[in-house]
Amino acid sequence: MAMEKQYGGMDYFRMAAAFLVAAIHTSPLASFGGEADFILTRVFARVAVPFFFMVTGYFLLPQYLFRHSMDLRPLKQLFRKLFILYGAAMLLYLPVNIYAGQLGEAGAGELLRMILIEGTFYHLWYLPAAMLGVAVVLLLGQKLPFFVMTLVSFLLYLAGLFGDSYYGAAEQIPALKSAYELLFSVSSHTRNGLFYAPLFLVMGAGISRMEHKDRRERGRMPGREETRATKKKHRGMIAADMACFGICLGLMTTEGLLLHGLKMQRHDSMYVMLPAVMFFLFRLLVSLRIAPVKWFRRVSMWIYLLHPLCIILVRGGAKAVHLESLLVENSLLHYLAVCAVSLGCGCAATVMEGRIAAAKGKKEGFHLAKGRAWIELDREHLMENVRILESLLATGQRLMPAVKADAYGHGAILVAGELQKVGIDAFCVACAAEGVTLRKGGITGEILVLGYTHPEDFFLLRKYNLIQTVVDYAYGKKLNGYGKKIRVHIKIDTGMHRLGERAEKKKEIGRIFRLKNLRVEGIYTHLCADETREPAELAFTKRQAALFYEIAEYRKTQAGGGEKRLRKDKGSPGIKTHLLASYGLINYPELGGDYVRCGIALYGLFGDGEGARRYAAKAALMPVMSVKARIAAVKELYQGESAGYGLEYKAEEDRKIAVLAIGYADGLPRSLSGGRGRVLIHGRSAPVVGRICMDQTIVDITGIGSVKAGDVAVIIGRDGSEEITAYEIAEKAGTITNEIVSRMGERLFRIWRWGSAAAEPSEGVP
């Protein structure tokens, strides 16, 4: 996707920030004058640590602050990571602590203070500060609206400022001075998790939210190229941010030099201008479209962790080879040597880490996932679709995603699990077995079975707490005959003539309400002509809705007793109504209902490309599924030879072909045989050759350079600047995207795509 987020800017800056932290601890310009070094290490380099806080805020906090996710896994993951890092770092530096005699004098209280606040080595304060900061922000976020929380964290920062760069001023007021002195007896700096970290964490979260709003306004549709105007606007914004960043940095430098000159500073981490500098810097970094470099994330963390050790190594090494005048006394060379050694150690540690992870992965069989053919799911796109669809809901209305047919081929447990994390707590499936699968996969909340369940399976409804659809009065009686309470929604047939009791049979419907073993919790219908608002469809849909709401009203008079019983039962919030699915939500939002049973739109698709074009402005959905396959073999096909079953394809001239490890049994429509279909290899189009087989497909790769076995072919999705959409395949196969994606088979592995923001929520650690 042209406008996809890339986070490459952030990755590069992680490295820069890690080297800036090393600069703070080595004073590279000291040999060239105190002023220059002050500007570099006490002003410029002060952007490094806030940047890392903001990364954490950006990736981790929005789900809790704005989406009120109840899922604590990302949070726990971050804390586990910070704990492990901190524990390992403490152990790593323990010998140095002991050698320097730092632990000898420290009592238990002092030791605790060091561990909880100061860090046991000079650079380690960041880790406890990050933990405390996140905790403070989340606690504030529970009670306060975002705006107020930003204000509070700014006030905390202000309080910190007067214990840091502006202490000279605070000192003048005796009451303040004693307050700060008390504070300093606990935390020797205000640059900590309480006064310093929260503001930057909150800013990171705020920028993430600004972006989402922005993106929604810009509107995107699948596969649409950026217009020149949006590109220009983007460039304009980058230029503006750069200019603002430059101005603010200039002001901060002036501020720092002034304070320094006036001898105001007790410490020099915090400036009035720093939040402004960080705001523009961070916005700039997230908006740059640079390819991500994931290994920078790990290496930069290791550089941060290891550089103090490397300083010791460089000093010791220089002494050993008598190069102290060069490598220690010349501050710049010293710094460069420390950077080089840190980078080397960082890379080595990253490689080692990778090896360990790979070994672990192998043991668990993960390597199989991308072995043959697989589905890649884009979590960020799914979340964006949720946001778009939720923005279309009326107040009080909720999504009840349709995750039937294995979430339209996307993997029901994967998708529902992800939706559950953002607070969605009702799902619908086609049959009881799908409901059972969800329950076994850890999905809680309501699960409505839309289709028929055989009486022999009624026990499953109770055992797995599923809600059954009453497909008509006769079926209601069967359900009632089971003899035990079953939760149900009653389906009304308002014109589709599929499932549901006919709307005009009010008496029967009334009787369903009074069946004593049924706990009626909802009533719904399904629209069947909601793809447009053309006059005929509009009239039909309105009639369906009118019939439905007439029944909904009617049952109020008929089922008074039933409802009372309901409330007594379990404080039920009343009977839910629902009638909208994807197209209904887009075209007929005025029809209301408590739930919207959204399916295809959630997966970023409309039935066909026509729908996508028509509704792009209203719902710029983004496809969640990509399908990829390995190339199993590459070979020549000489003139006159044929390939595949039935001698259908004959090479007119010498060709080069590739055999893909995917076939119609995996869901690739066989009707794309004979050149109708294509795949992408190395970003270029390769047409299907001959008939698609059950497990394999042959494609023509003539002219696509250096293709080899093991390379990846894209069946659905983007490769370089090319894209094959589900729309394209559906159109060629003469069907709708729903069928294409939902038939992507059992035999395909399903994995979340890496590189999307949410995939690595805890990447805020330096």
Ligand SMILES: *Cc1c(COP(=O)(O)O)cnc(C)c1O
């Ligand atoms: C499949 C289904 C849905 C979801 O429909 P989409 O068009 O994919 O949003 C909703 N309601 C019922 C009854 C369904 O069968």
